[in-house]
Amino acid sequence: MVERKLIYQIYPTAVGSLRDIADKIPQIAEYVQPDYIWLNPIFASPWIDGGYDVSDYKKIDPRFGNMNDFRHLIATAKKYNIGILLDLVMNHTSSEHEWFKKSERHDPKYKDYYVWLDRPINWKSIFGGPAFSYDETRGKYYLHLYDKAQPDLNFNNPRVIHEFREIIDFWKQYGVAGFRVDSANTLAEDALKSGILPRITGFFNYFQTEETVDILEKVLARKDIFTLAEPIGGQILGKSRFRQLTRKAFDAAFNVGTIDIADTFFSDRYHMKPVNYKRWLKYLASWSTEPKFSMALESHDTPRAPSRFQADPRVLAMLQLLLPSNYPCIYNGQEIGTKNPKLSNNIDDYPGVQSRMMYRTLRKEGKTKRQAMSAVRLASRDNARQPIDWGEYILQSKDEESTLRIYQKLIDLWRNDPVLVNGKLKVKKITKTGVFDFYRIFDGKTYKVHLDLSNKTVSYLENHEGQKLIRSR
Numbered sequence: 179m180v181e182r183k184l185i186y187q188i189y190p191t192a193v194g195s196l197r198d199i200a201d202k203i204p205q206i207a208e209y210v211q212p213d214y215i216w217l218n219p220i221f222a223s224p225w226i227d228g229g230y231d232v233s234d235y236k237k238i239d240p241r242f243g244n245m246n247d248f249r250h251l252i253a254t255a256k257k258y259n260i261g262i263l264l265d266l267v268m269n270h271t272s273s274e275h276e277w278f279k280k281s282e283r284h285d286p287k288y289k290d291y292y293v294w295l296d297r298p299i300n301w302k303s304i305f306g307g308p309a310f311s312y313d314e315t316r317g318k319y320y321l322h323l324y325d326k327a328q329p330d331l332n333f334n335n336p337r338v339i340h341e342f343r344e345i346i347d348f349w350k351q352y353g354v355a356g357f358r359v360d361s362a363n364t365l366a367e368d369a370l371k372s373g374i375l376p377r378i379t380g381f382f383n384y385f386q387t388e389e390t391v392d393i394l395e396k397v398l399a400r401k402d403i404f405t406l407a408e409p410i411g412g413q414i415l416g417k418s419r420f421r422q423l424t425r426k427a428f429d430a431a432f433n434v435g436t437i438d439i440a441d442t443f444f445s446d447r448y449h450m451k452p453v454n455y456k457r458w459l460k461y462l463a464s465w466s467t468e469p470k471f472s473m474a475l476e477s478h479d480t481p482r483a484p485s486r487f488q489a490d491p492r493v494l495a496m497l498q499l500l501l502p503s504n505y506p507c508i509y510n511g512q513e514i515g516t517k518n519p520k521l522s523n524n525i526d527d528y529p530g531v532q533s534r535m536m537y538r539t540l541r542k543e544g545k546t547k548r549q550a551m552s553a554v555r556l557a558s559r560d561n562a563r564q565p566i567d568w569g570e571y572i573l574q575s576k577d578e579e580s581t582l583r584i585y586q587k588l589i590d591l592w593r594n595d596p597v598l599v600n601g602k603l604k605v606k607k608i609t610k611t612g613v614f615d616f617y618r619i620f621d622g623k624t625y626k627v628h629l630d631l632s633n634k635t636v637s638y639l640e641n642h643e644g645q646k647l648i649r650s651r
């Protein structure tokens with residue numbers, strides 16, 4: 179069923195331990211009023227990929243605390259009517275997970291938990307380099323769509339499906355409200371089963387097969403939880419695949435293509451180009467009316483939006499919350515307009531596997547150290563993973579005109595104003611300099627929205643009586 183829910187994403191190291199996160203909930207509740215807080219992975223992990231390499235799905239990583247701290251977090255959130263969503267990393271585990279350790283040793287129960295081949299094939303990993311690596315212990319090659327420390331699970335094995343149903347039940351007992359599913363549309367590699375291996379090397383080999391969608395429905399069905407998908411594929415995804423993915427298994431889903439289209443091409447991900455406002459805004463507007471689309475302008479995988487789109491964070495807030503947006507997702511720090519920090523010029527200082535991979539790729543392409551580092555600093559996801567400036571939060575809470583207070587007002591309207599809740603979208607004008615004029619129409623009332631991403635004119639929301647309900651300055 180399509181409802182409207184506001185999601186607030188917390189990348190734990192940007193805030194701290196589970197206790198630190200719980201301490202911030204009153205503030206987050208006051209200014210953002212989310213229905214859900216989605217936490218990026220907090221499970222035990224060697225942290226090769228910022229927590230997306232899980233070594234135990236039923237254990238909290240000690241860096242964030244323990245089960246008591248988790249209970250405390252759930253209880254605190256509940257007081258503010260906020261549900262906690264955990265991040266379910268289903269496509270792969272860490273190579274340190276005991277399932278993999280046993281699978282390597284050919285343990286009868288676990289030998290088919292992963293995708294093993296006698297001979298590697300030419301598939302490429304999403305993180306660059308080959309997607310199959312040799313495992314000395316087993317004497318075979320295993321699939322890893324991401325880093326080699328992230329072996330892919332074999333979802334053709336019903337036991338693996340069962341494990342995830344159990345993991346979900348385990349966390350439900352603690353009061354978890356739902357899950358965001360990582361890399362949701364890459365679970366089953368049907369091509370490997372047929373024996374006829376395609377010559378293509380990239381992600382089309384494993385991109386959202388019908389089997390993957392069925393598996394997700396099996397794992398998530400009848401669980402009475404809120405489910406949010408992170409499909410890969412960006413602009414290639416398209417609406418019919420989006421609807422296929424969300425037909426049963428998911429309440430809502432992202433499409434990173436709706437931001438990547440602004441400044442990158444899919445095949446050219448690490449070469450950020452000047453923002454193409456016209457192309458981006460047209461595409462975003464067309465996705466905004468998709469009922470289960472979760473609109474996000476930034477995340478733990480992107481640079482900060484005001485830096486990336488060279489725009490006033492208040493105008494970006496208006497874009498996200500005044501277009502039809504049933505499941506907006508606000509990334510921690512976005513509500514105070516956080517910009518990219520000044521990241522180091524030395525690649526060794528970057529924790530993220532993606533930043534290092536990007537550097538290697540650019541160097542291989544012949545870019546100088548300087549050129550490669552300037553691209554990394556611009557596009558690295560480490561930009562978004564820095565500690566939040568809570569001092570700034572307090573300052574902005576006292577200033578009526580601040581980004582934080584604009585978010586607060588916009589969210590009130592998003593929740594309560596019938597025209598913004600139900601209004602049909604009518605686009606009037608989109609220009610290449612980032613002027614975006616549109617109407618929201620409901621019950622004989624027309625609201626007018628004027629946004630100017632280049633900030634040459636004041637952006638505003640005007641109601642049917644000509645009153646300006648929100649202004650960017």
Ligand code: NOJ
Nearest residue numbers: 227230267324360361479
């Ligand atoms: C998507 C996550 O958002 C990203 O951070 C991670 O590296 C990959 N999936 C692999 O799990």
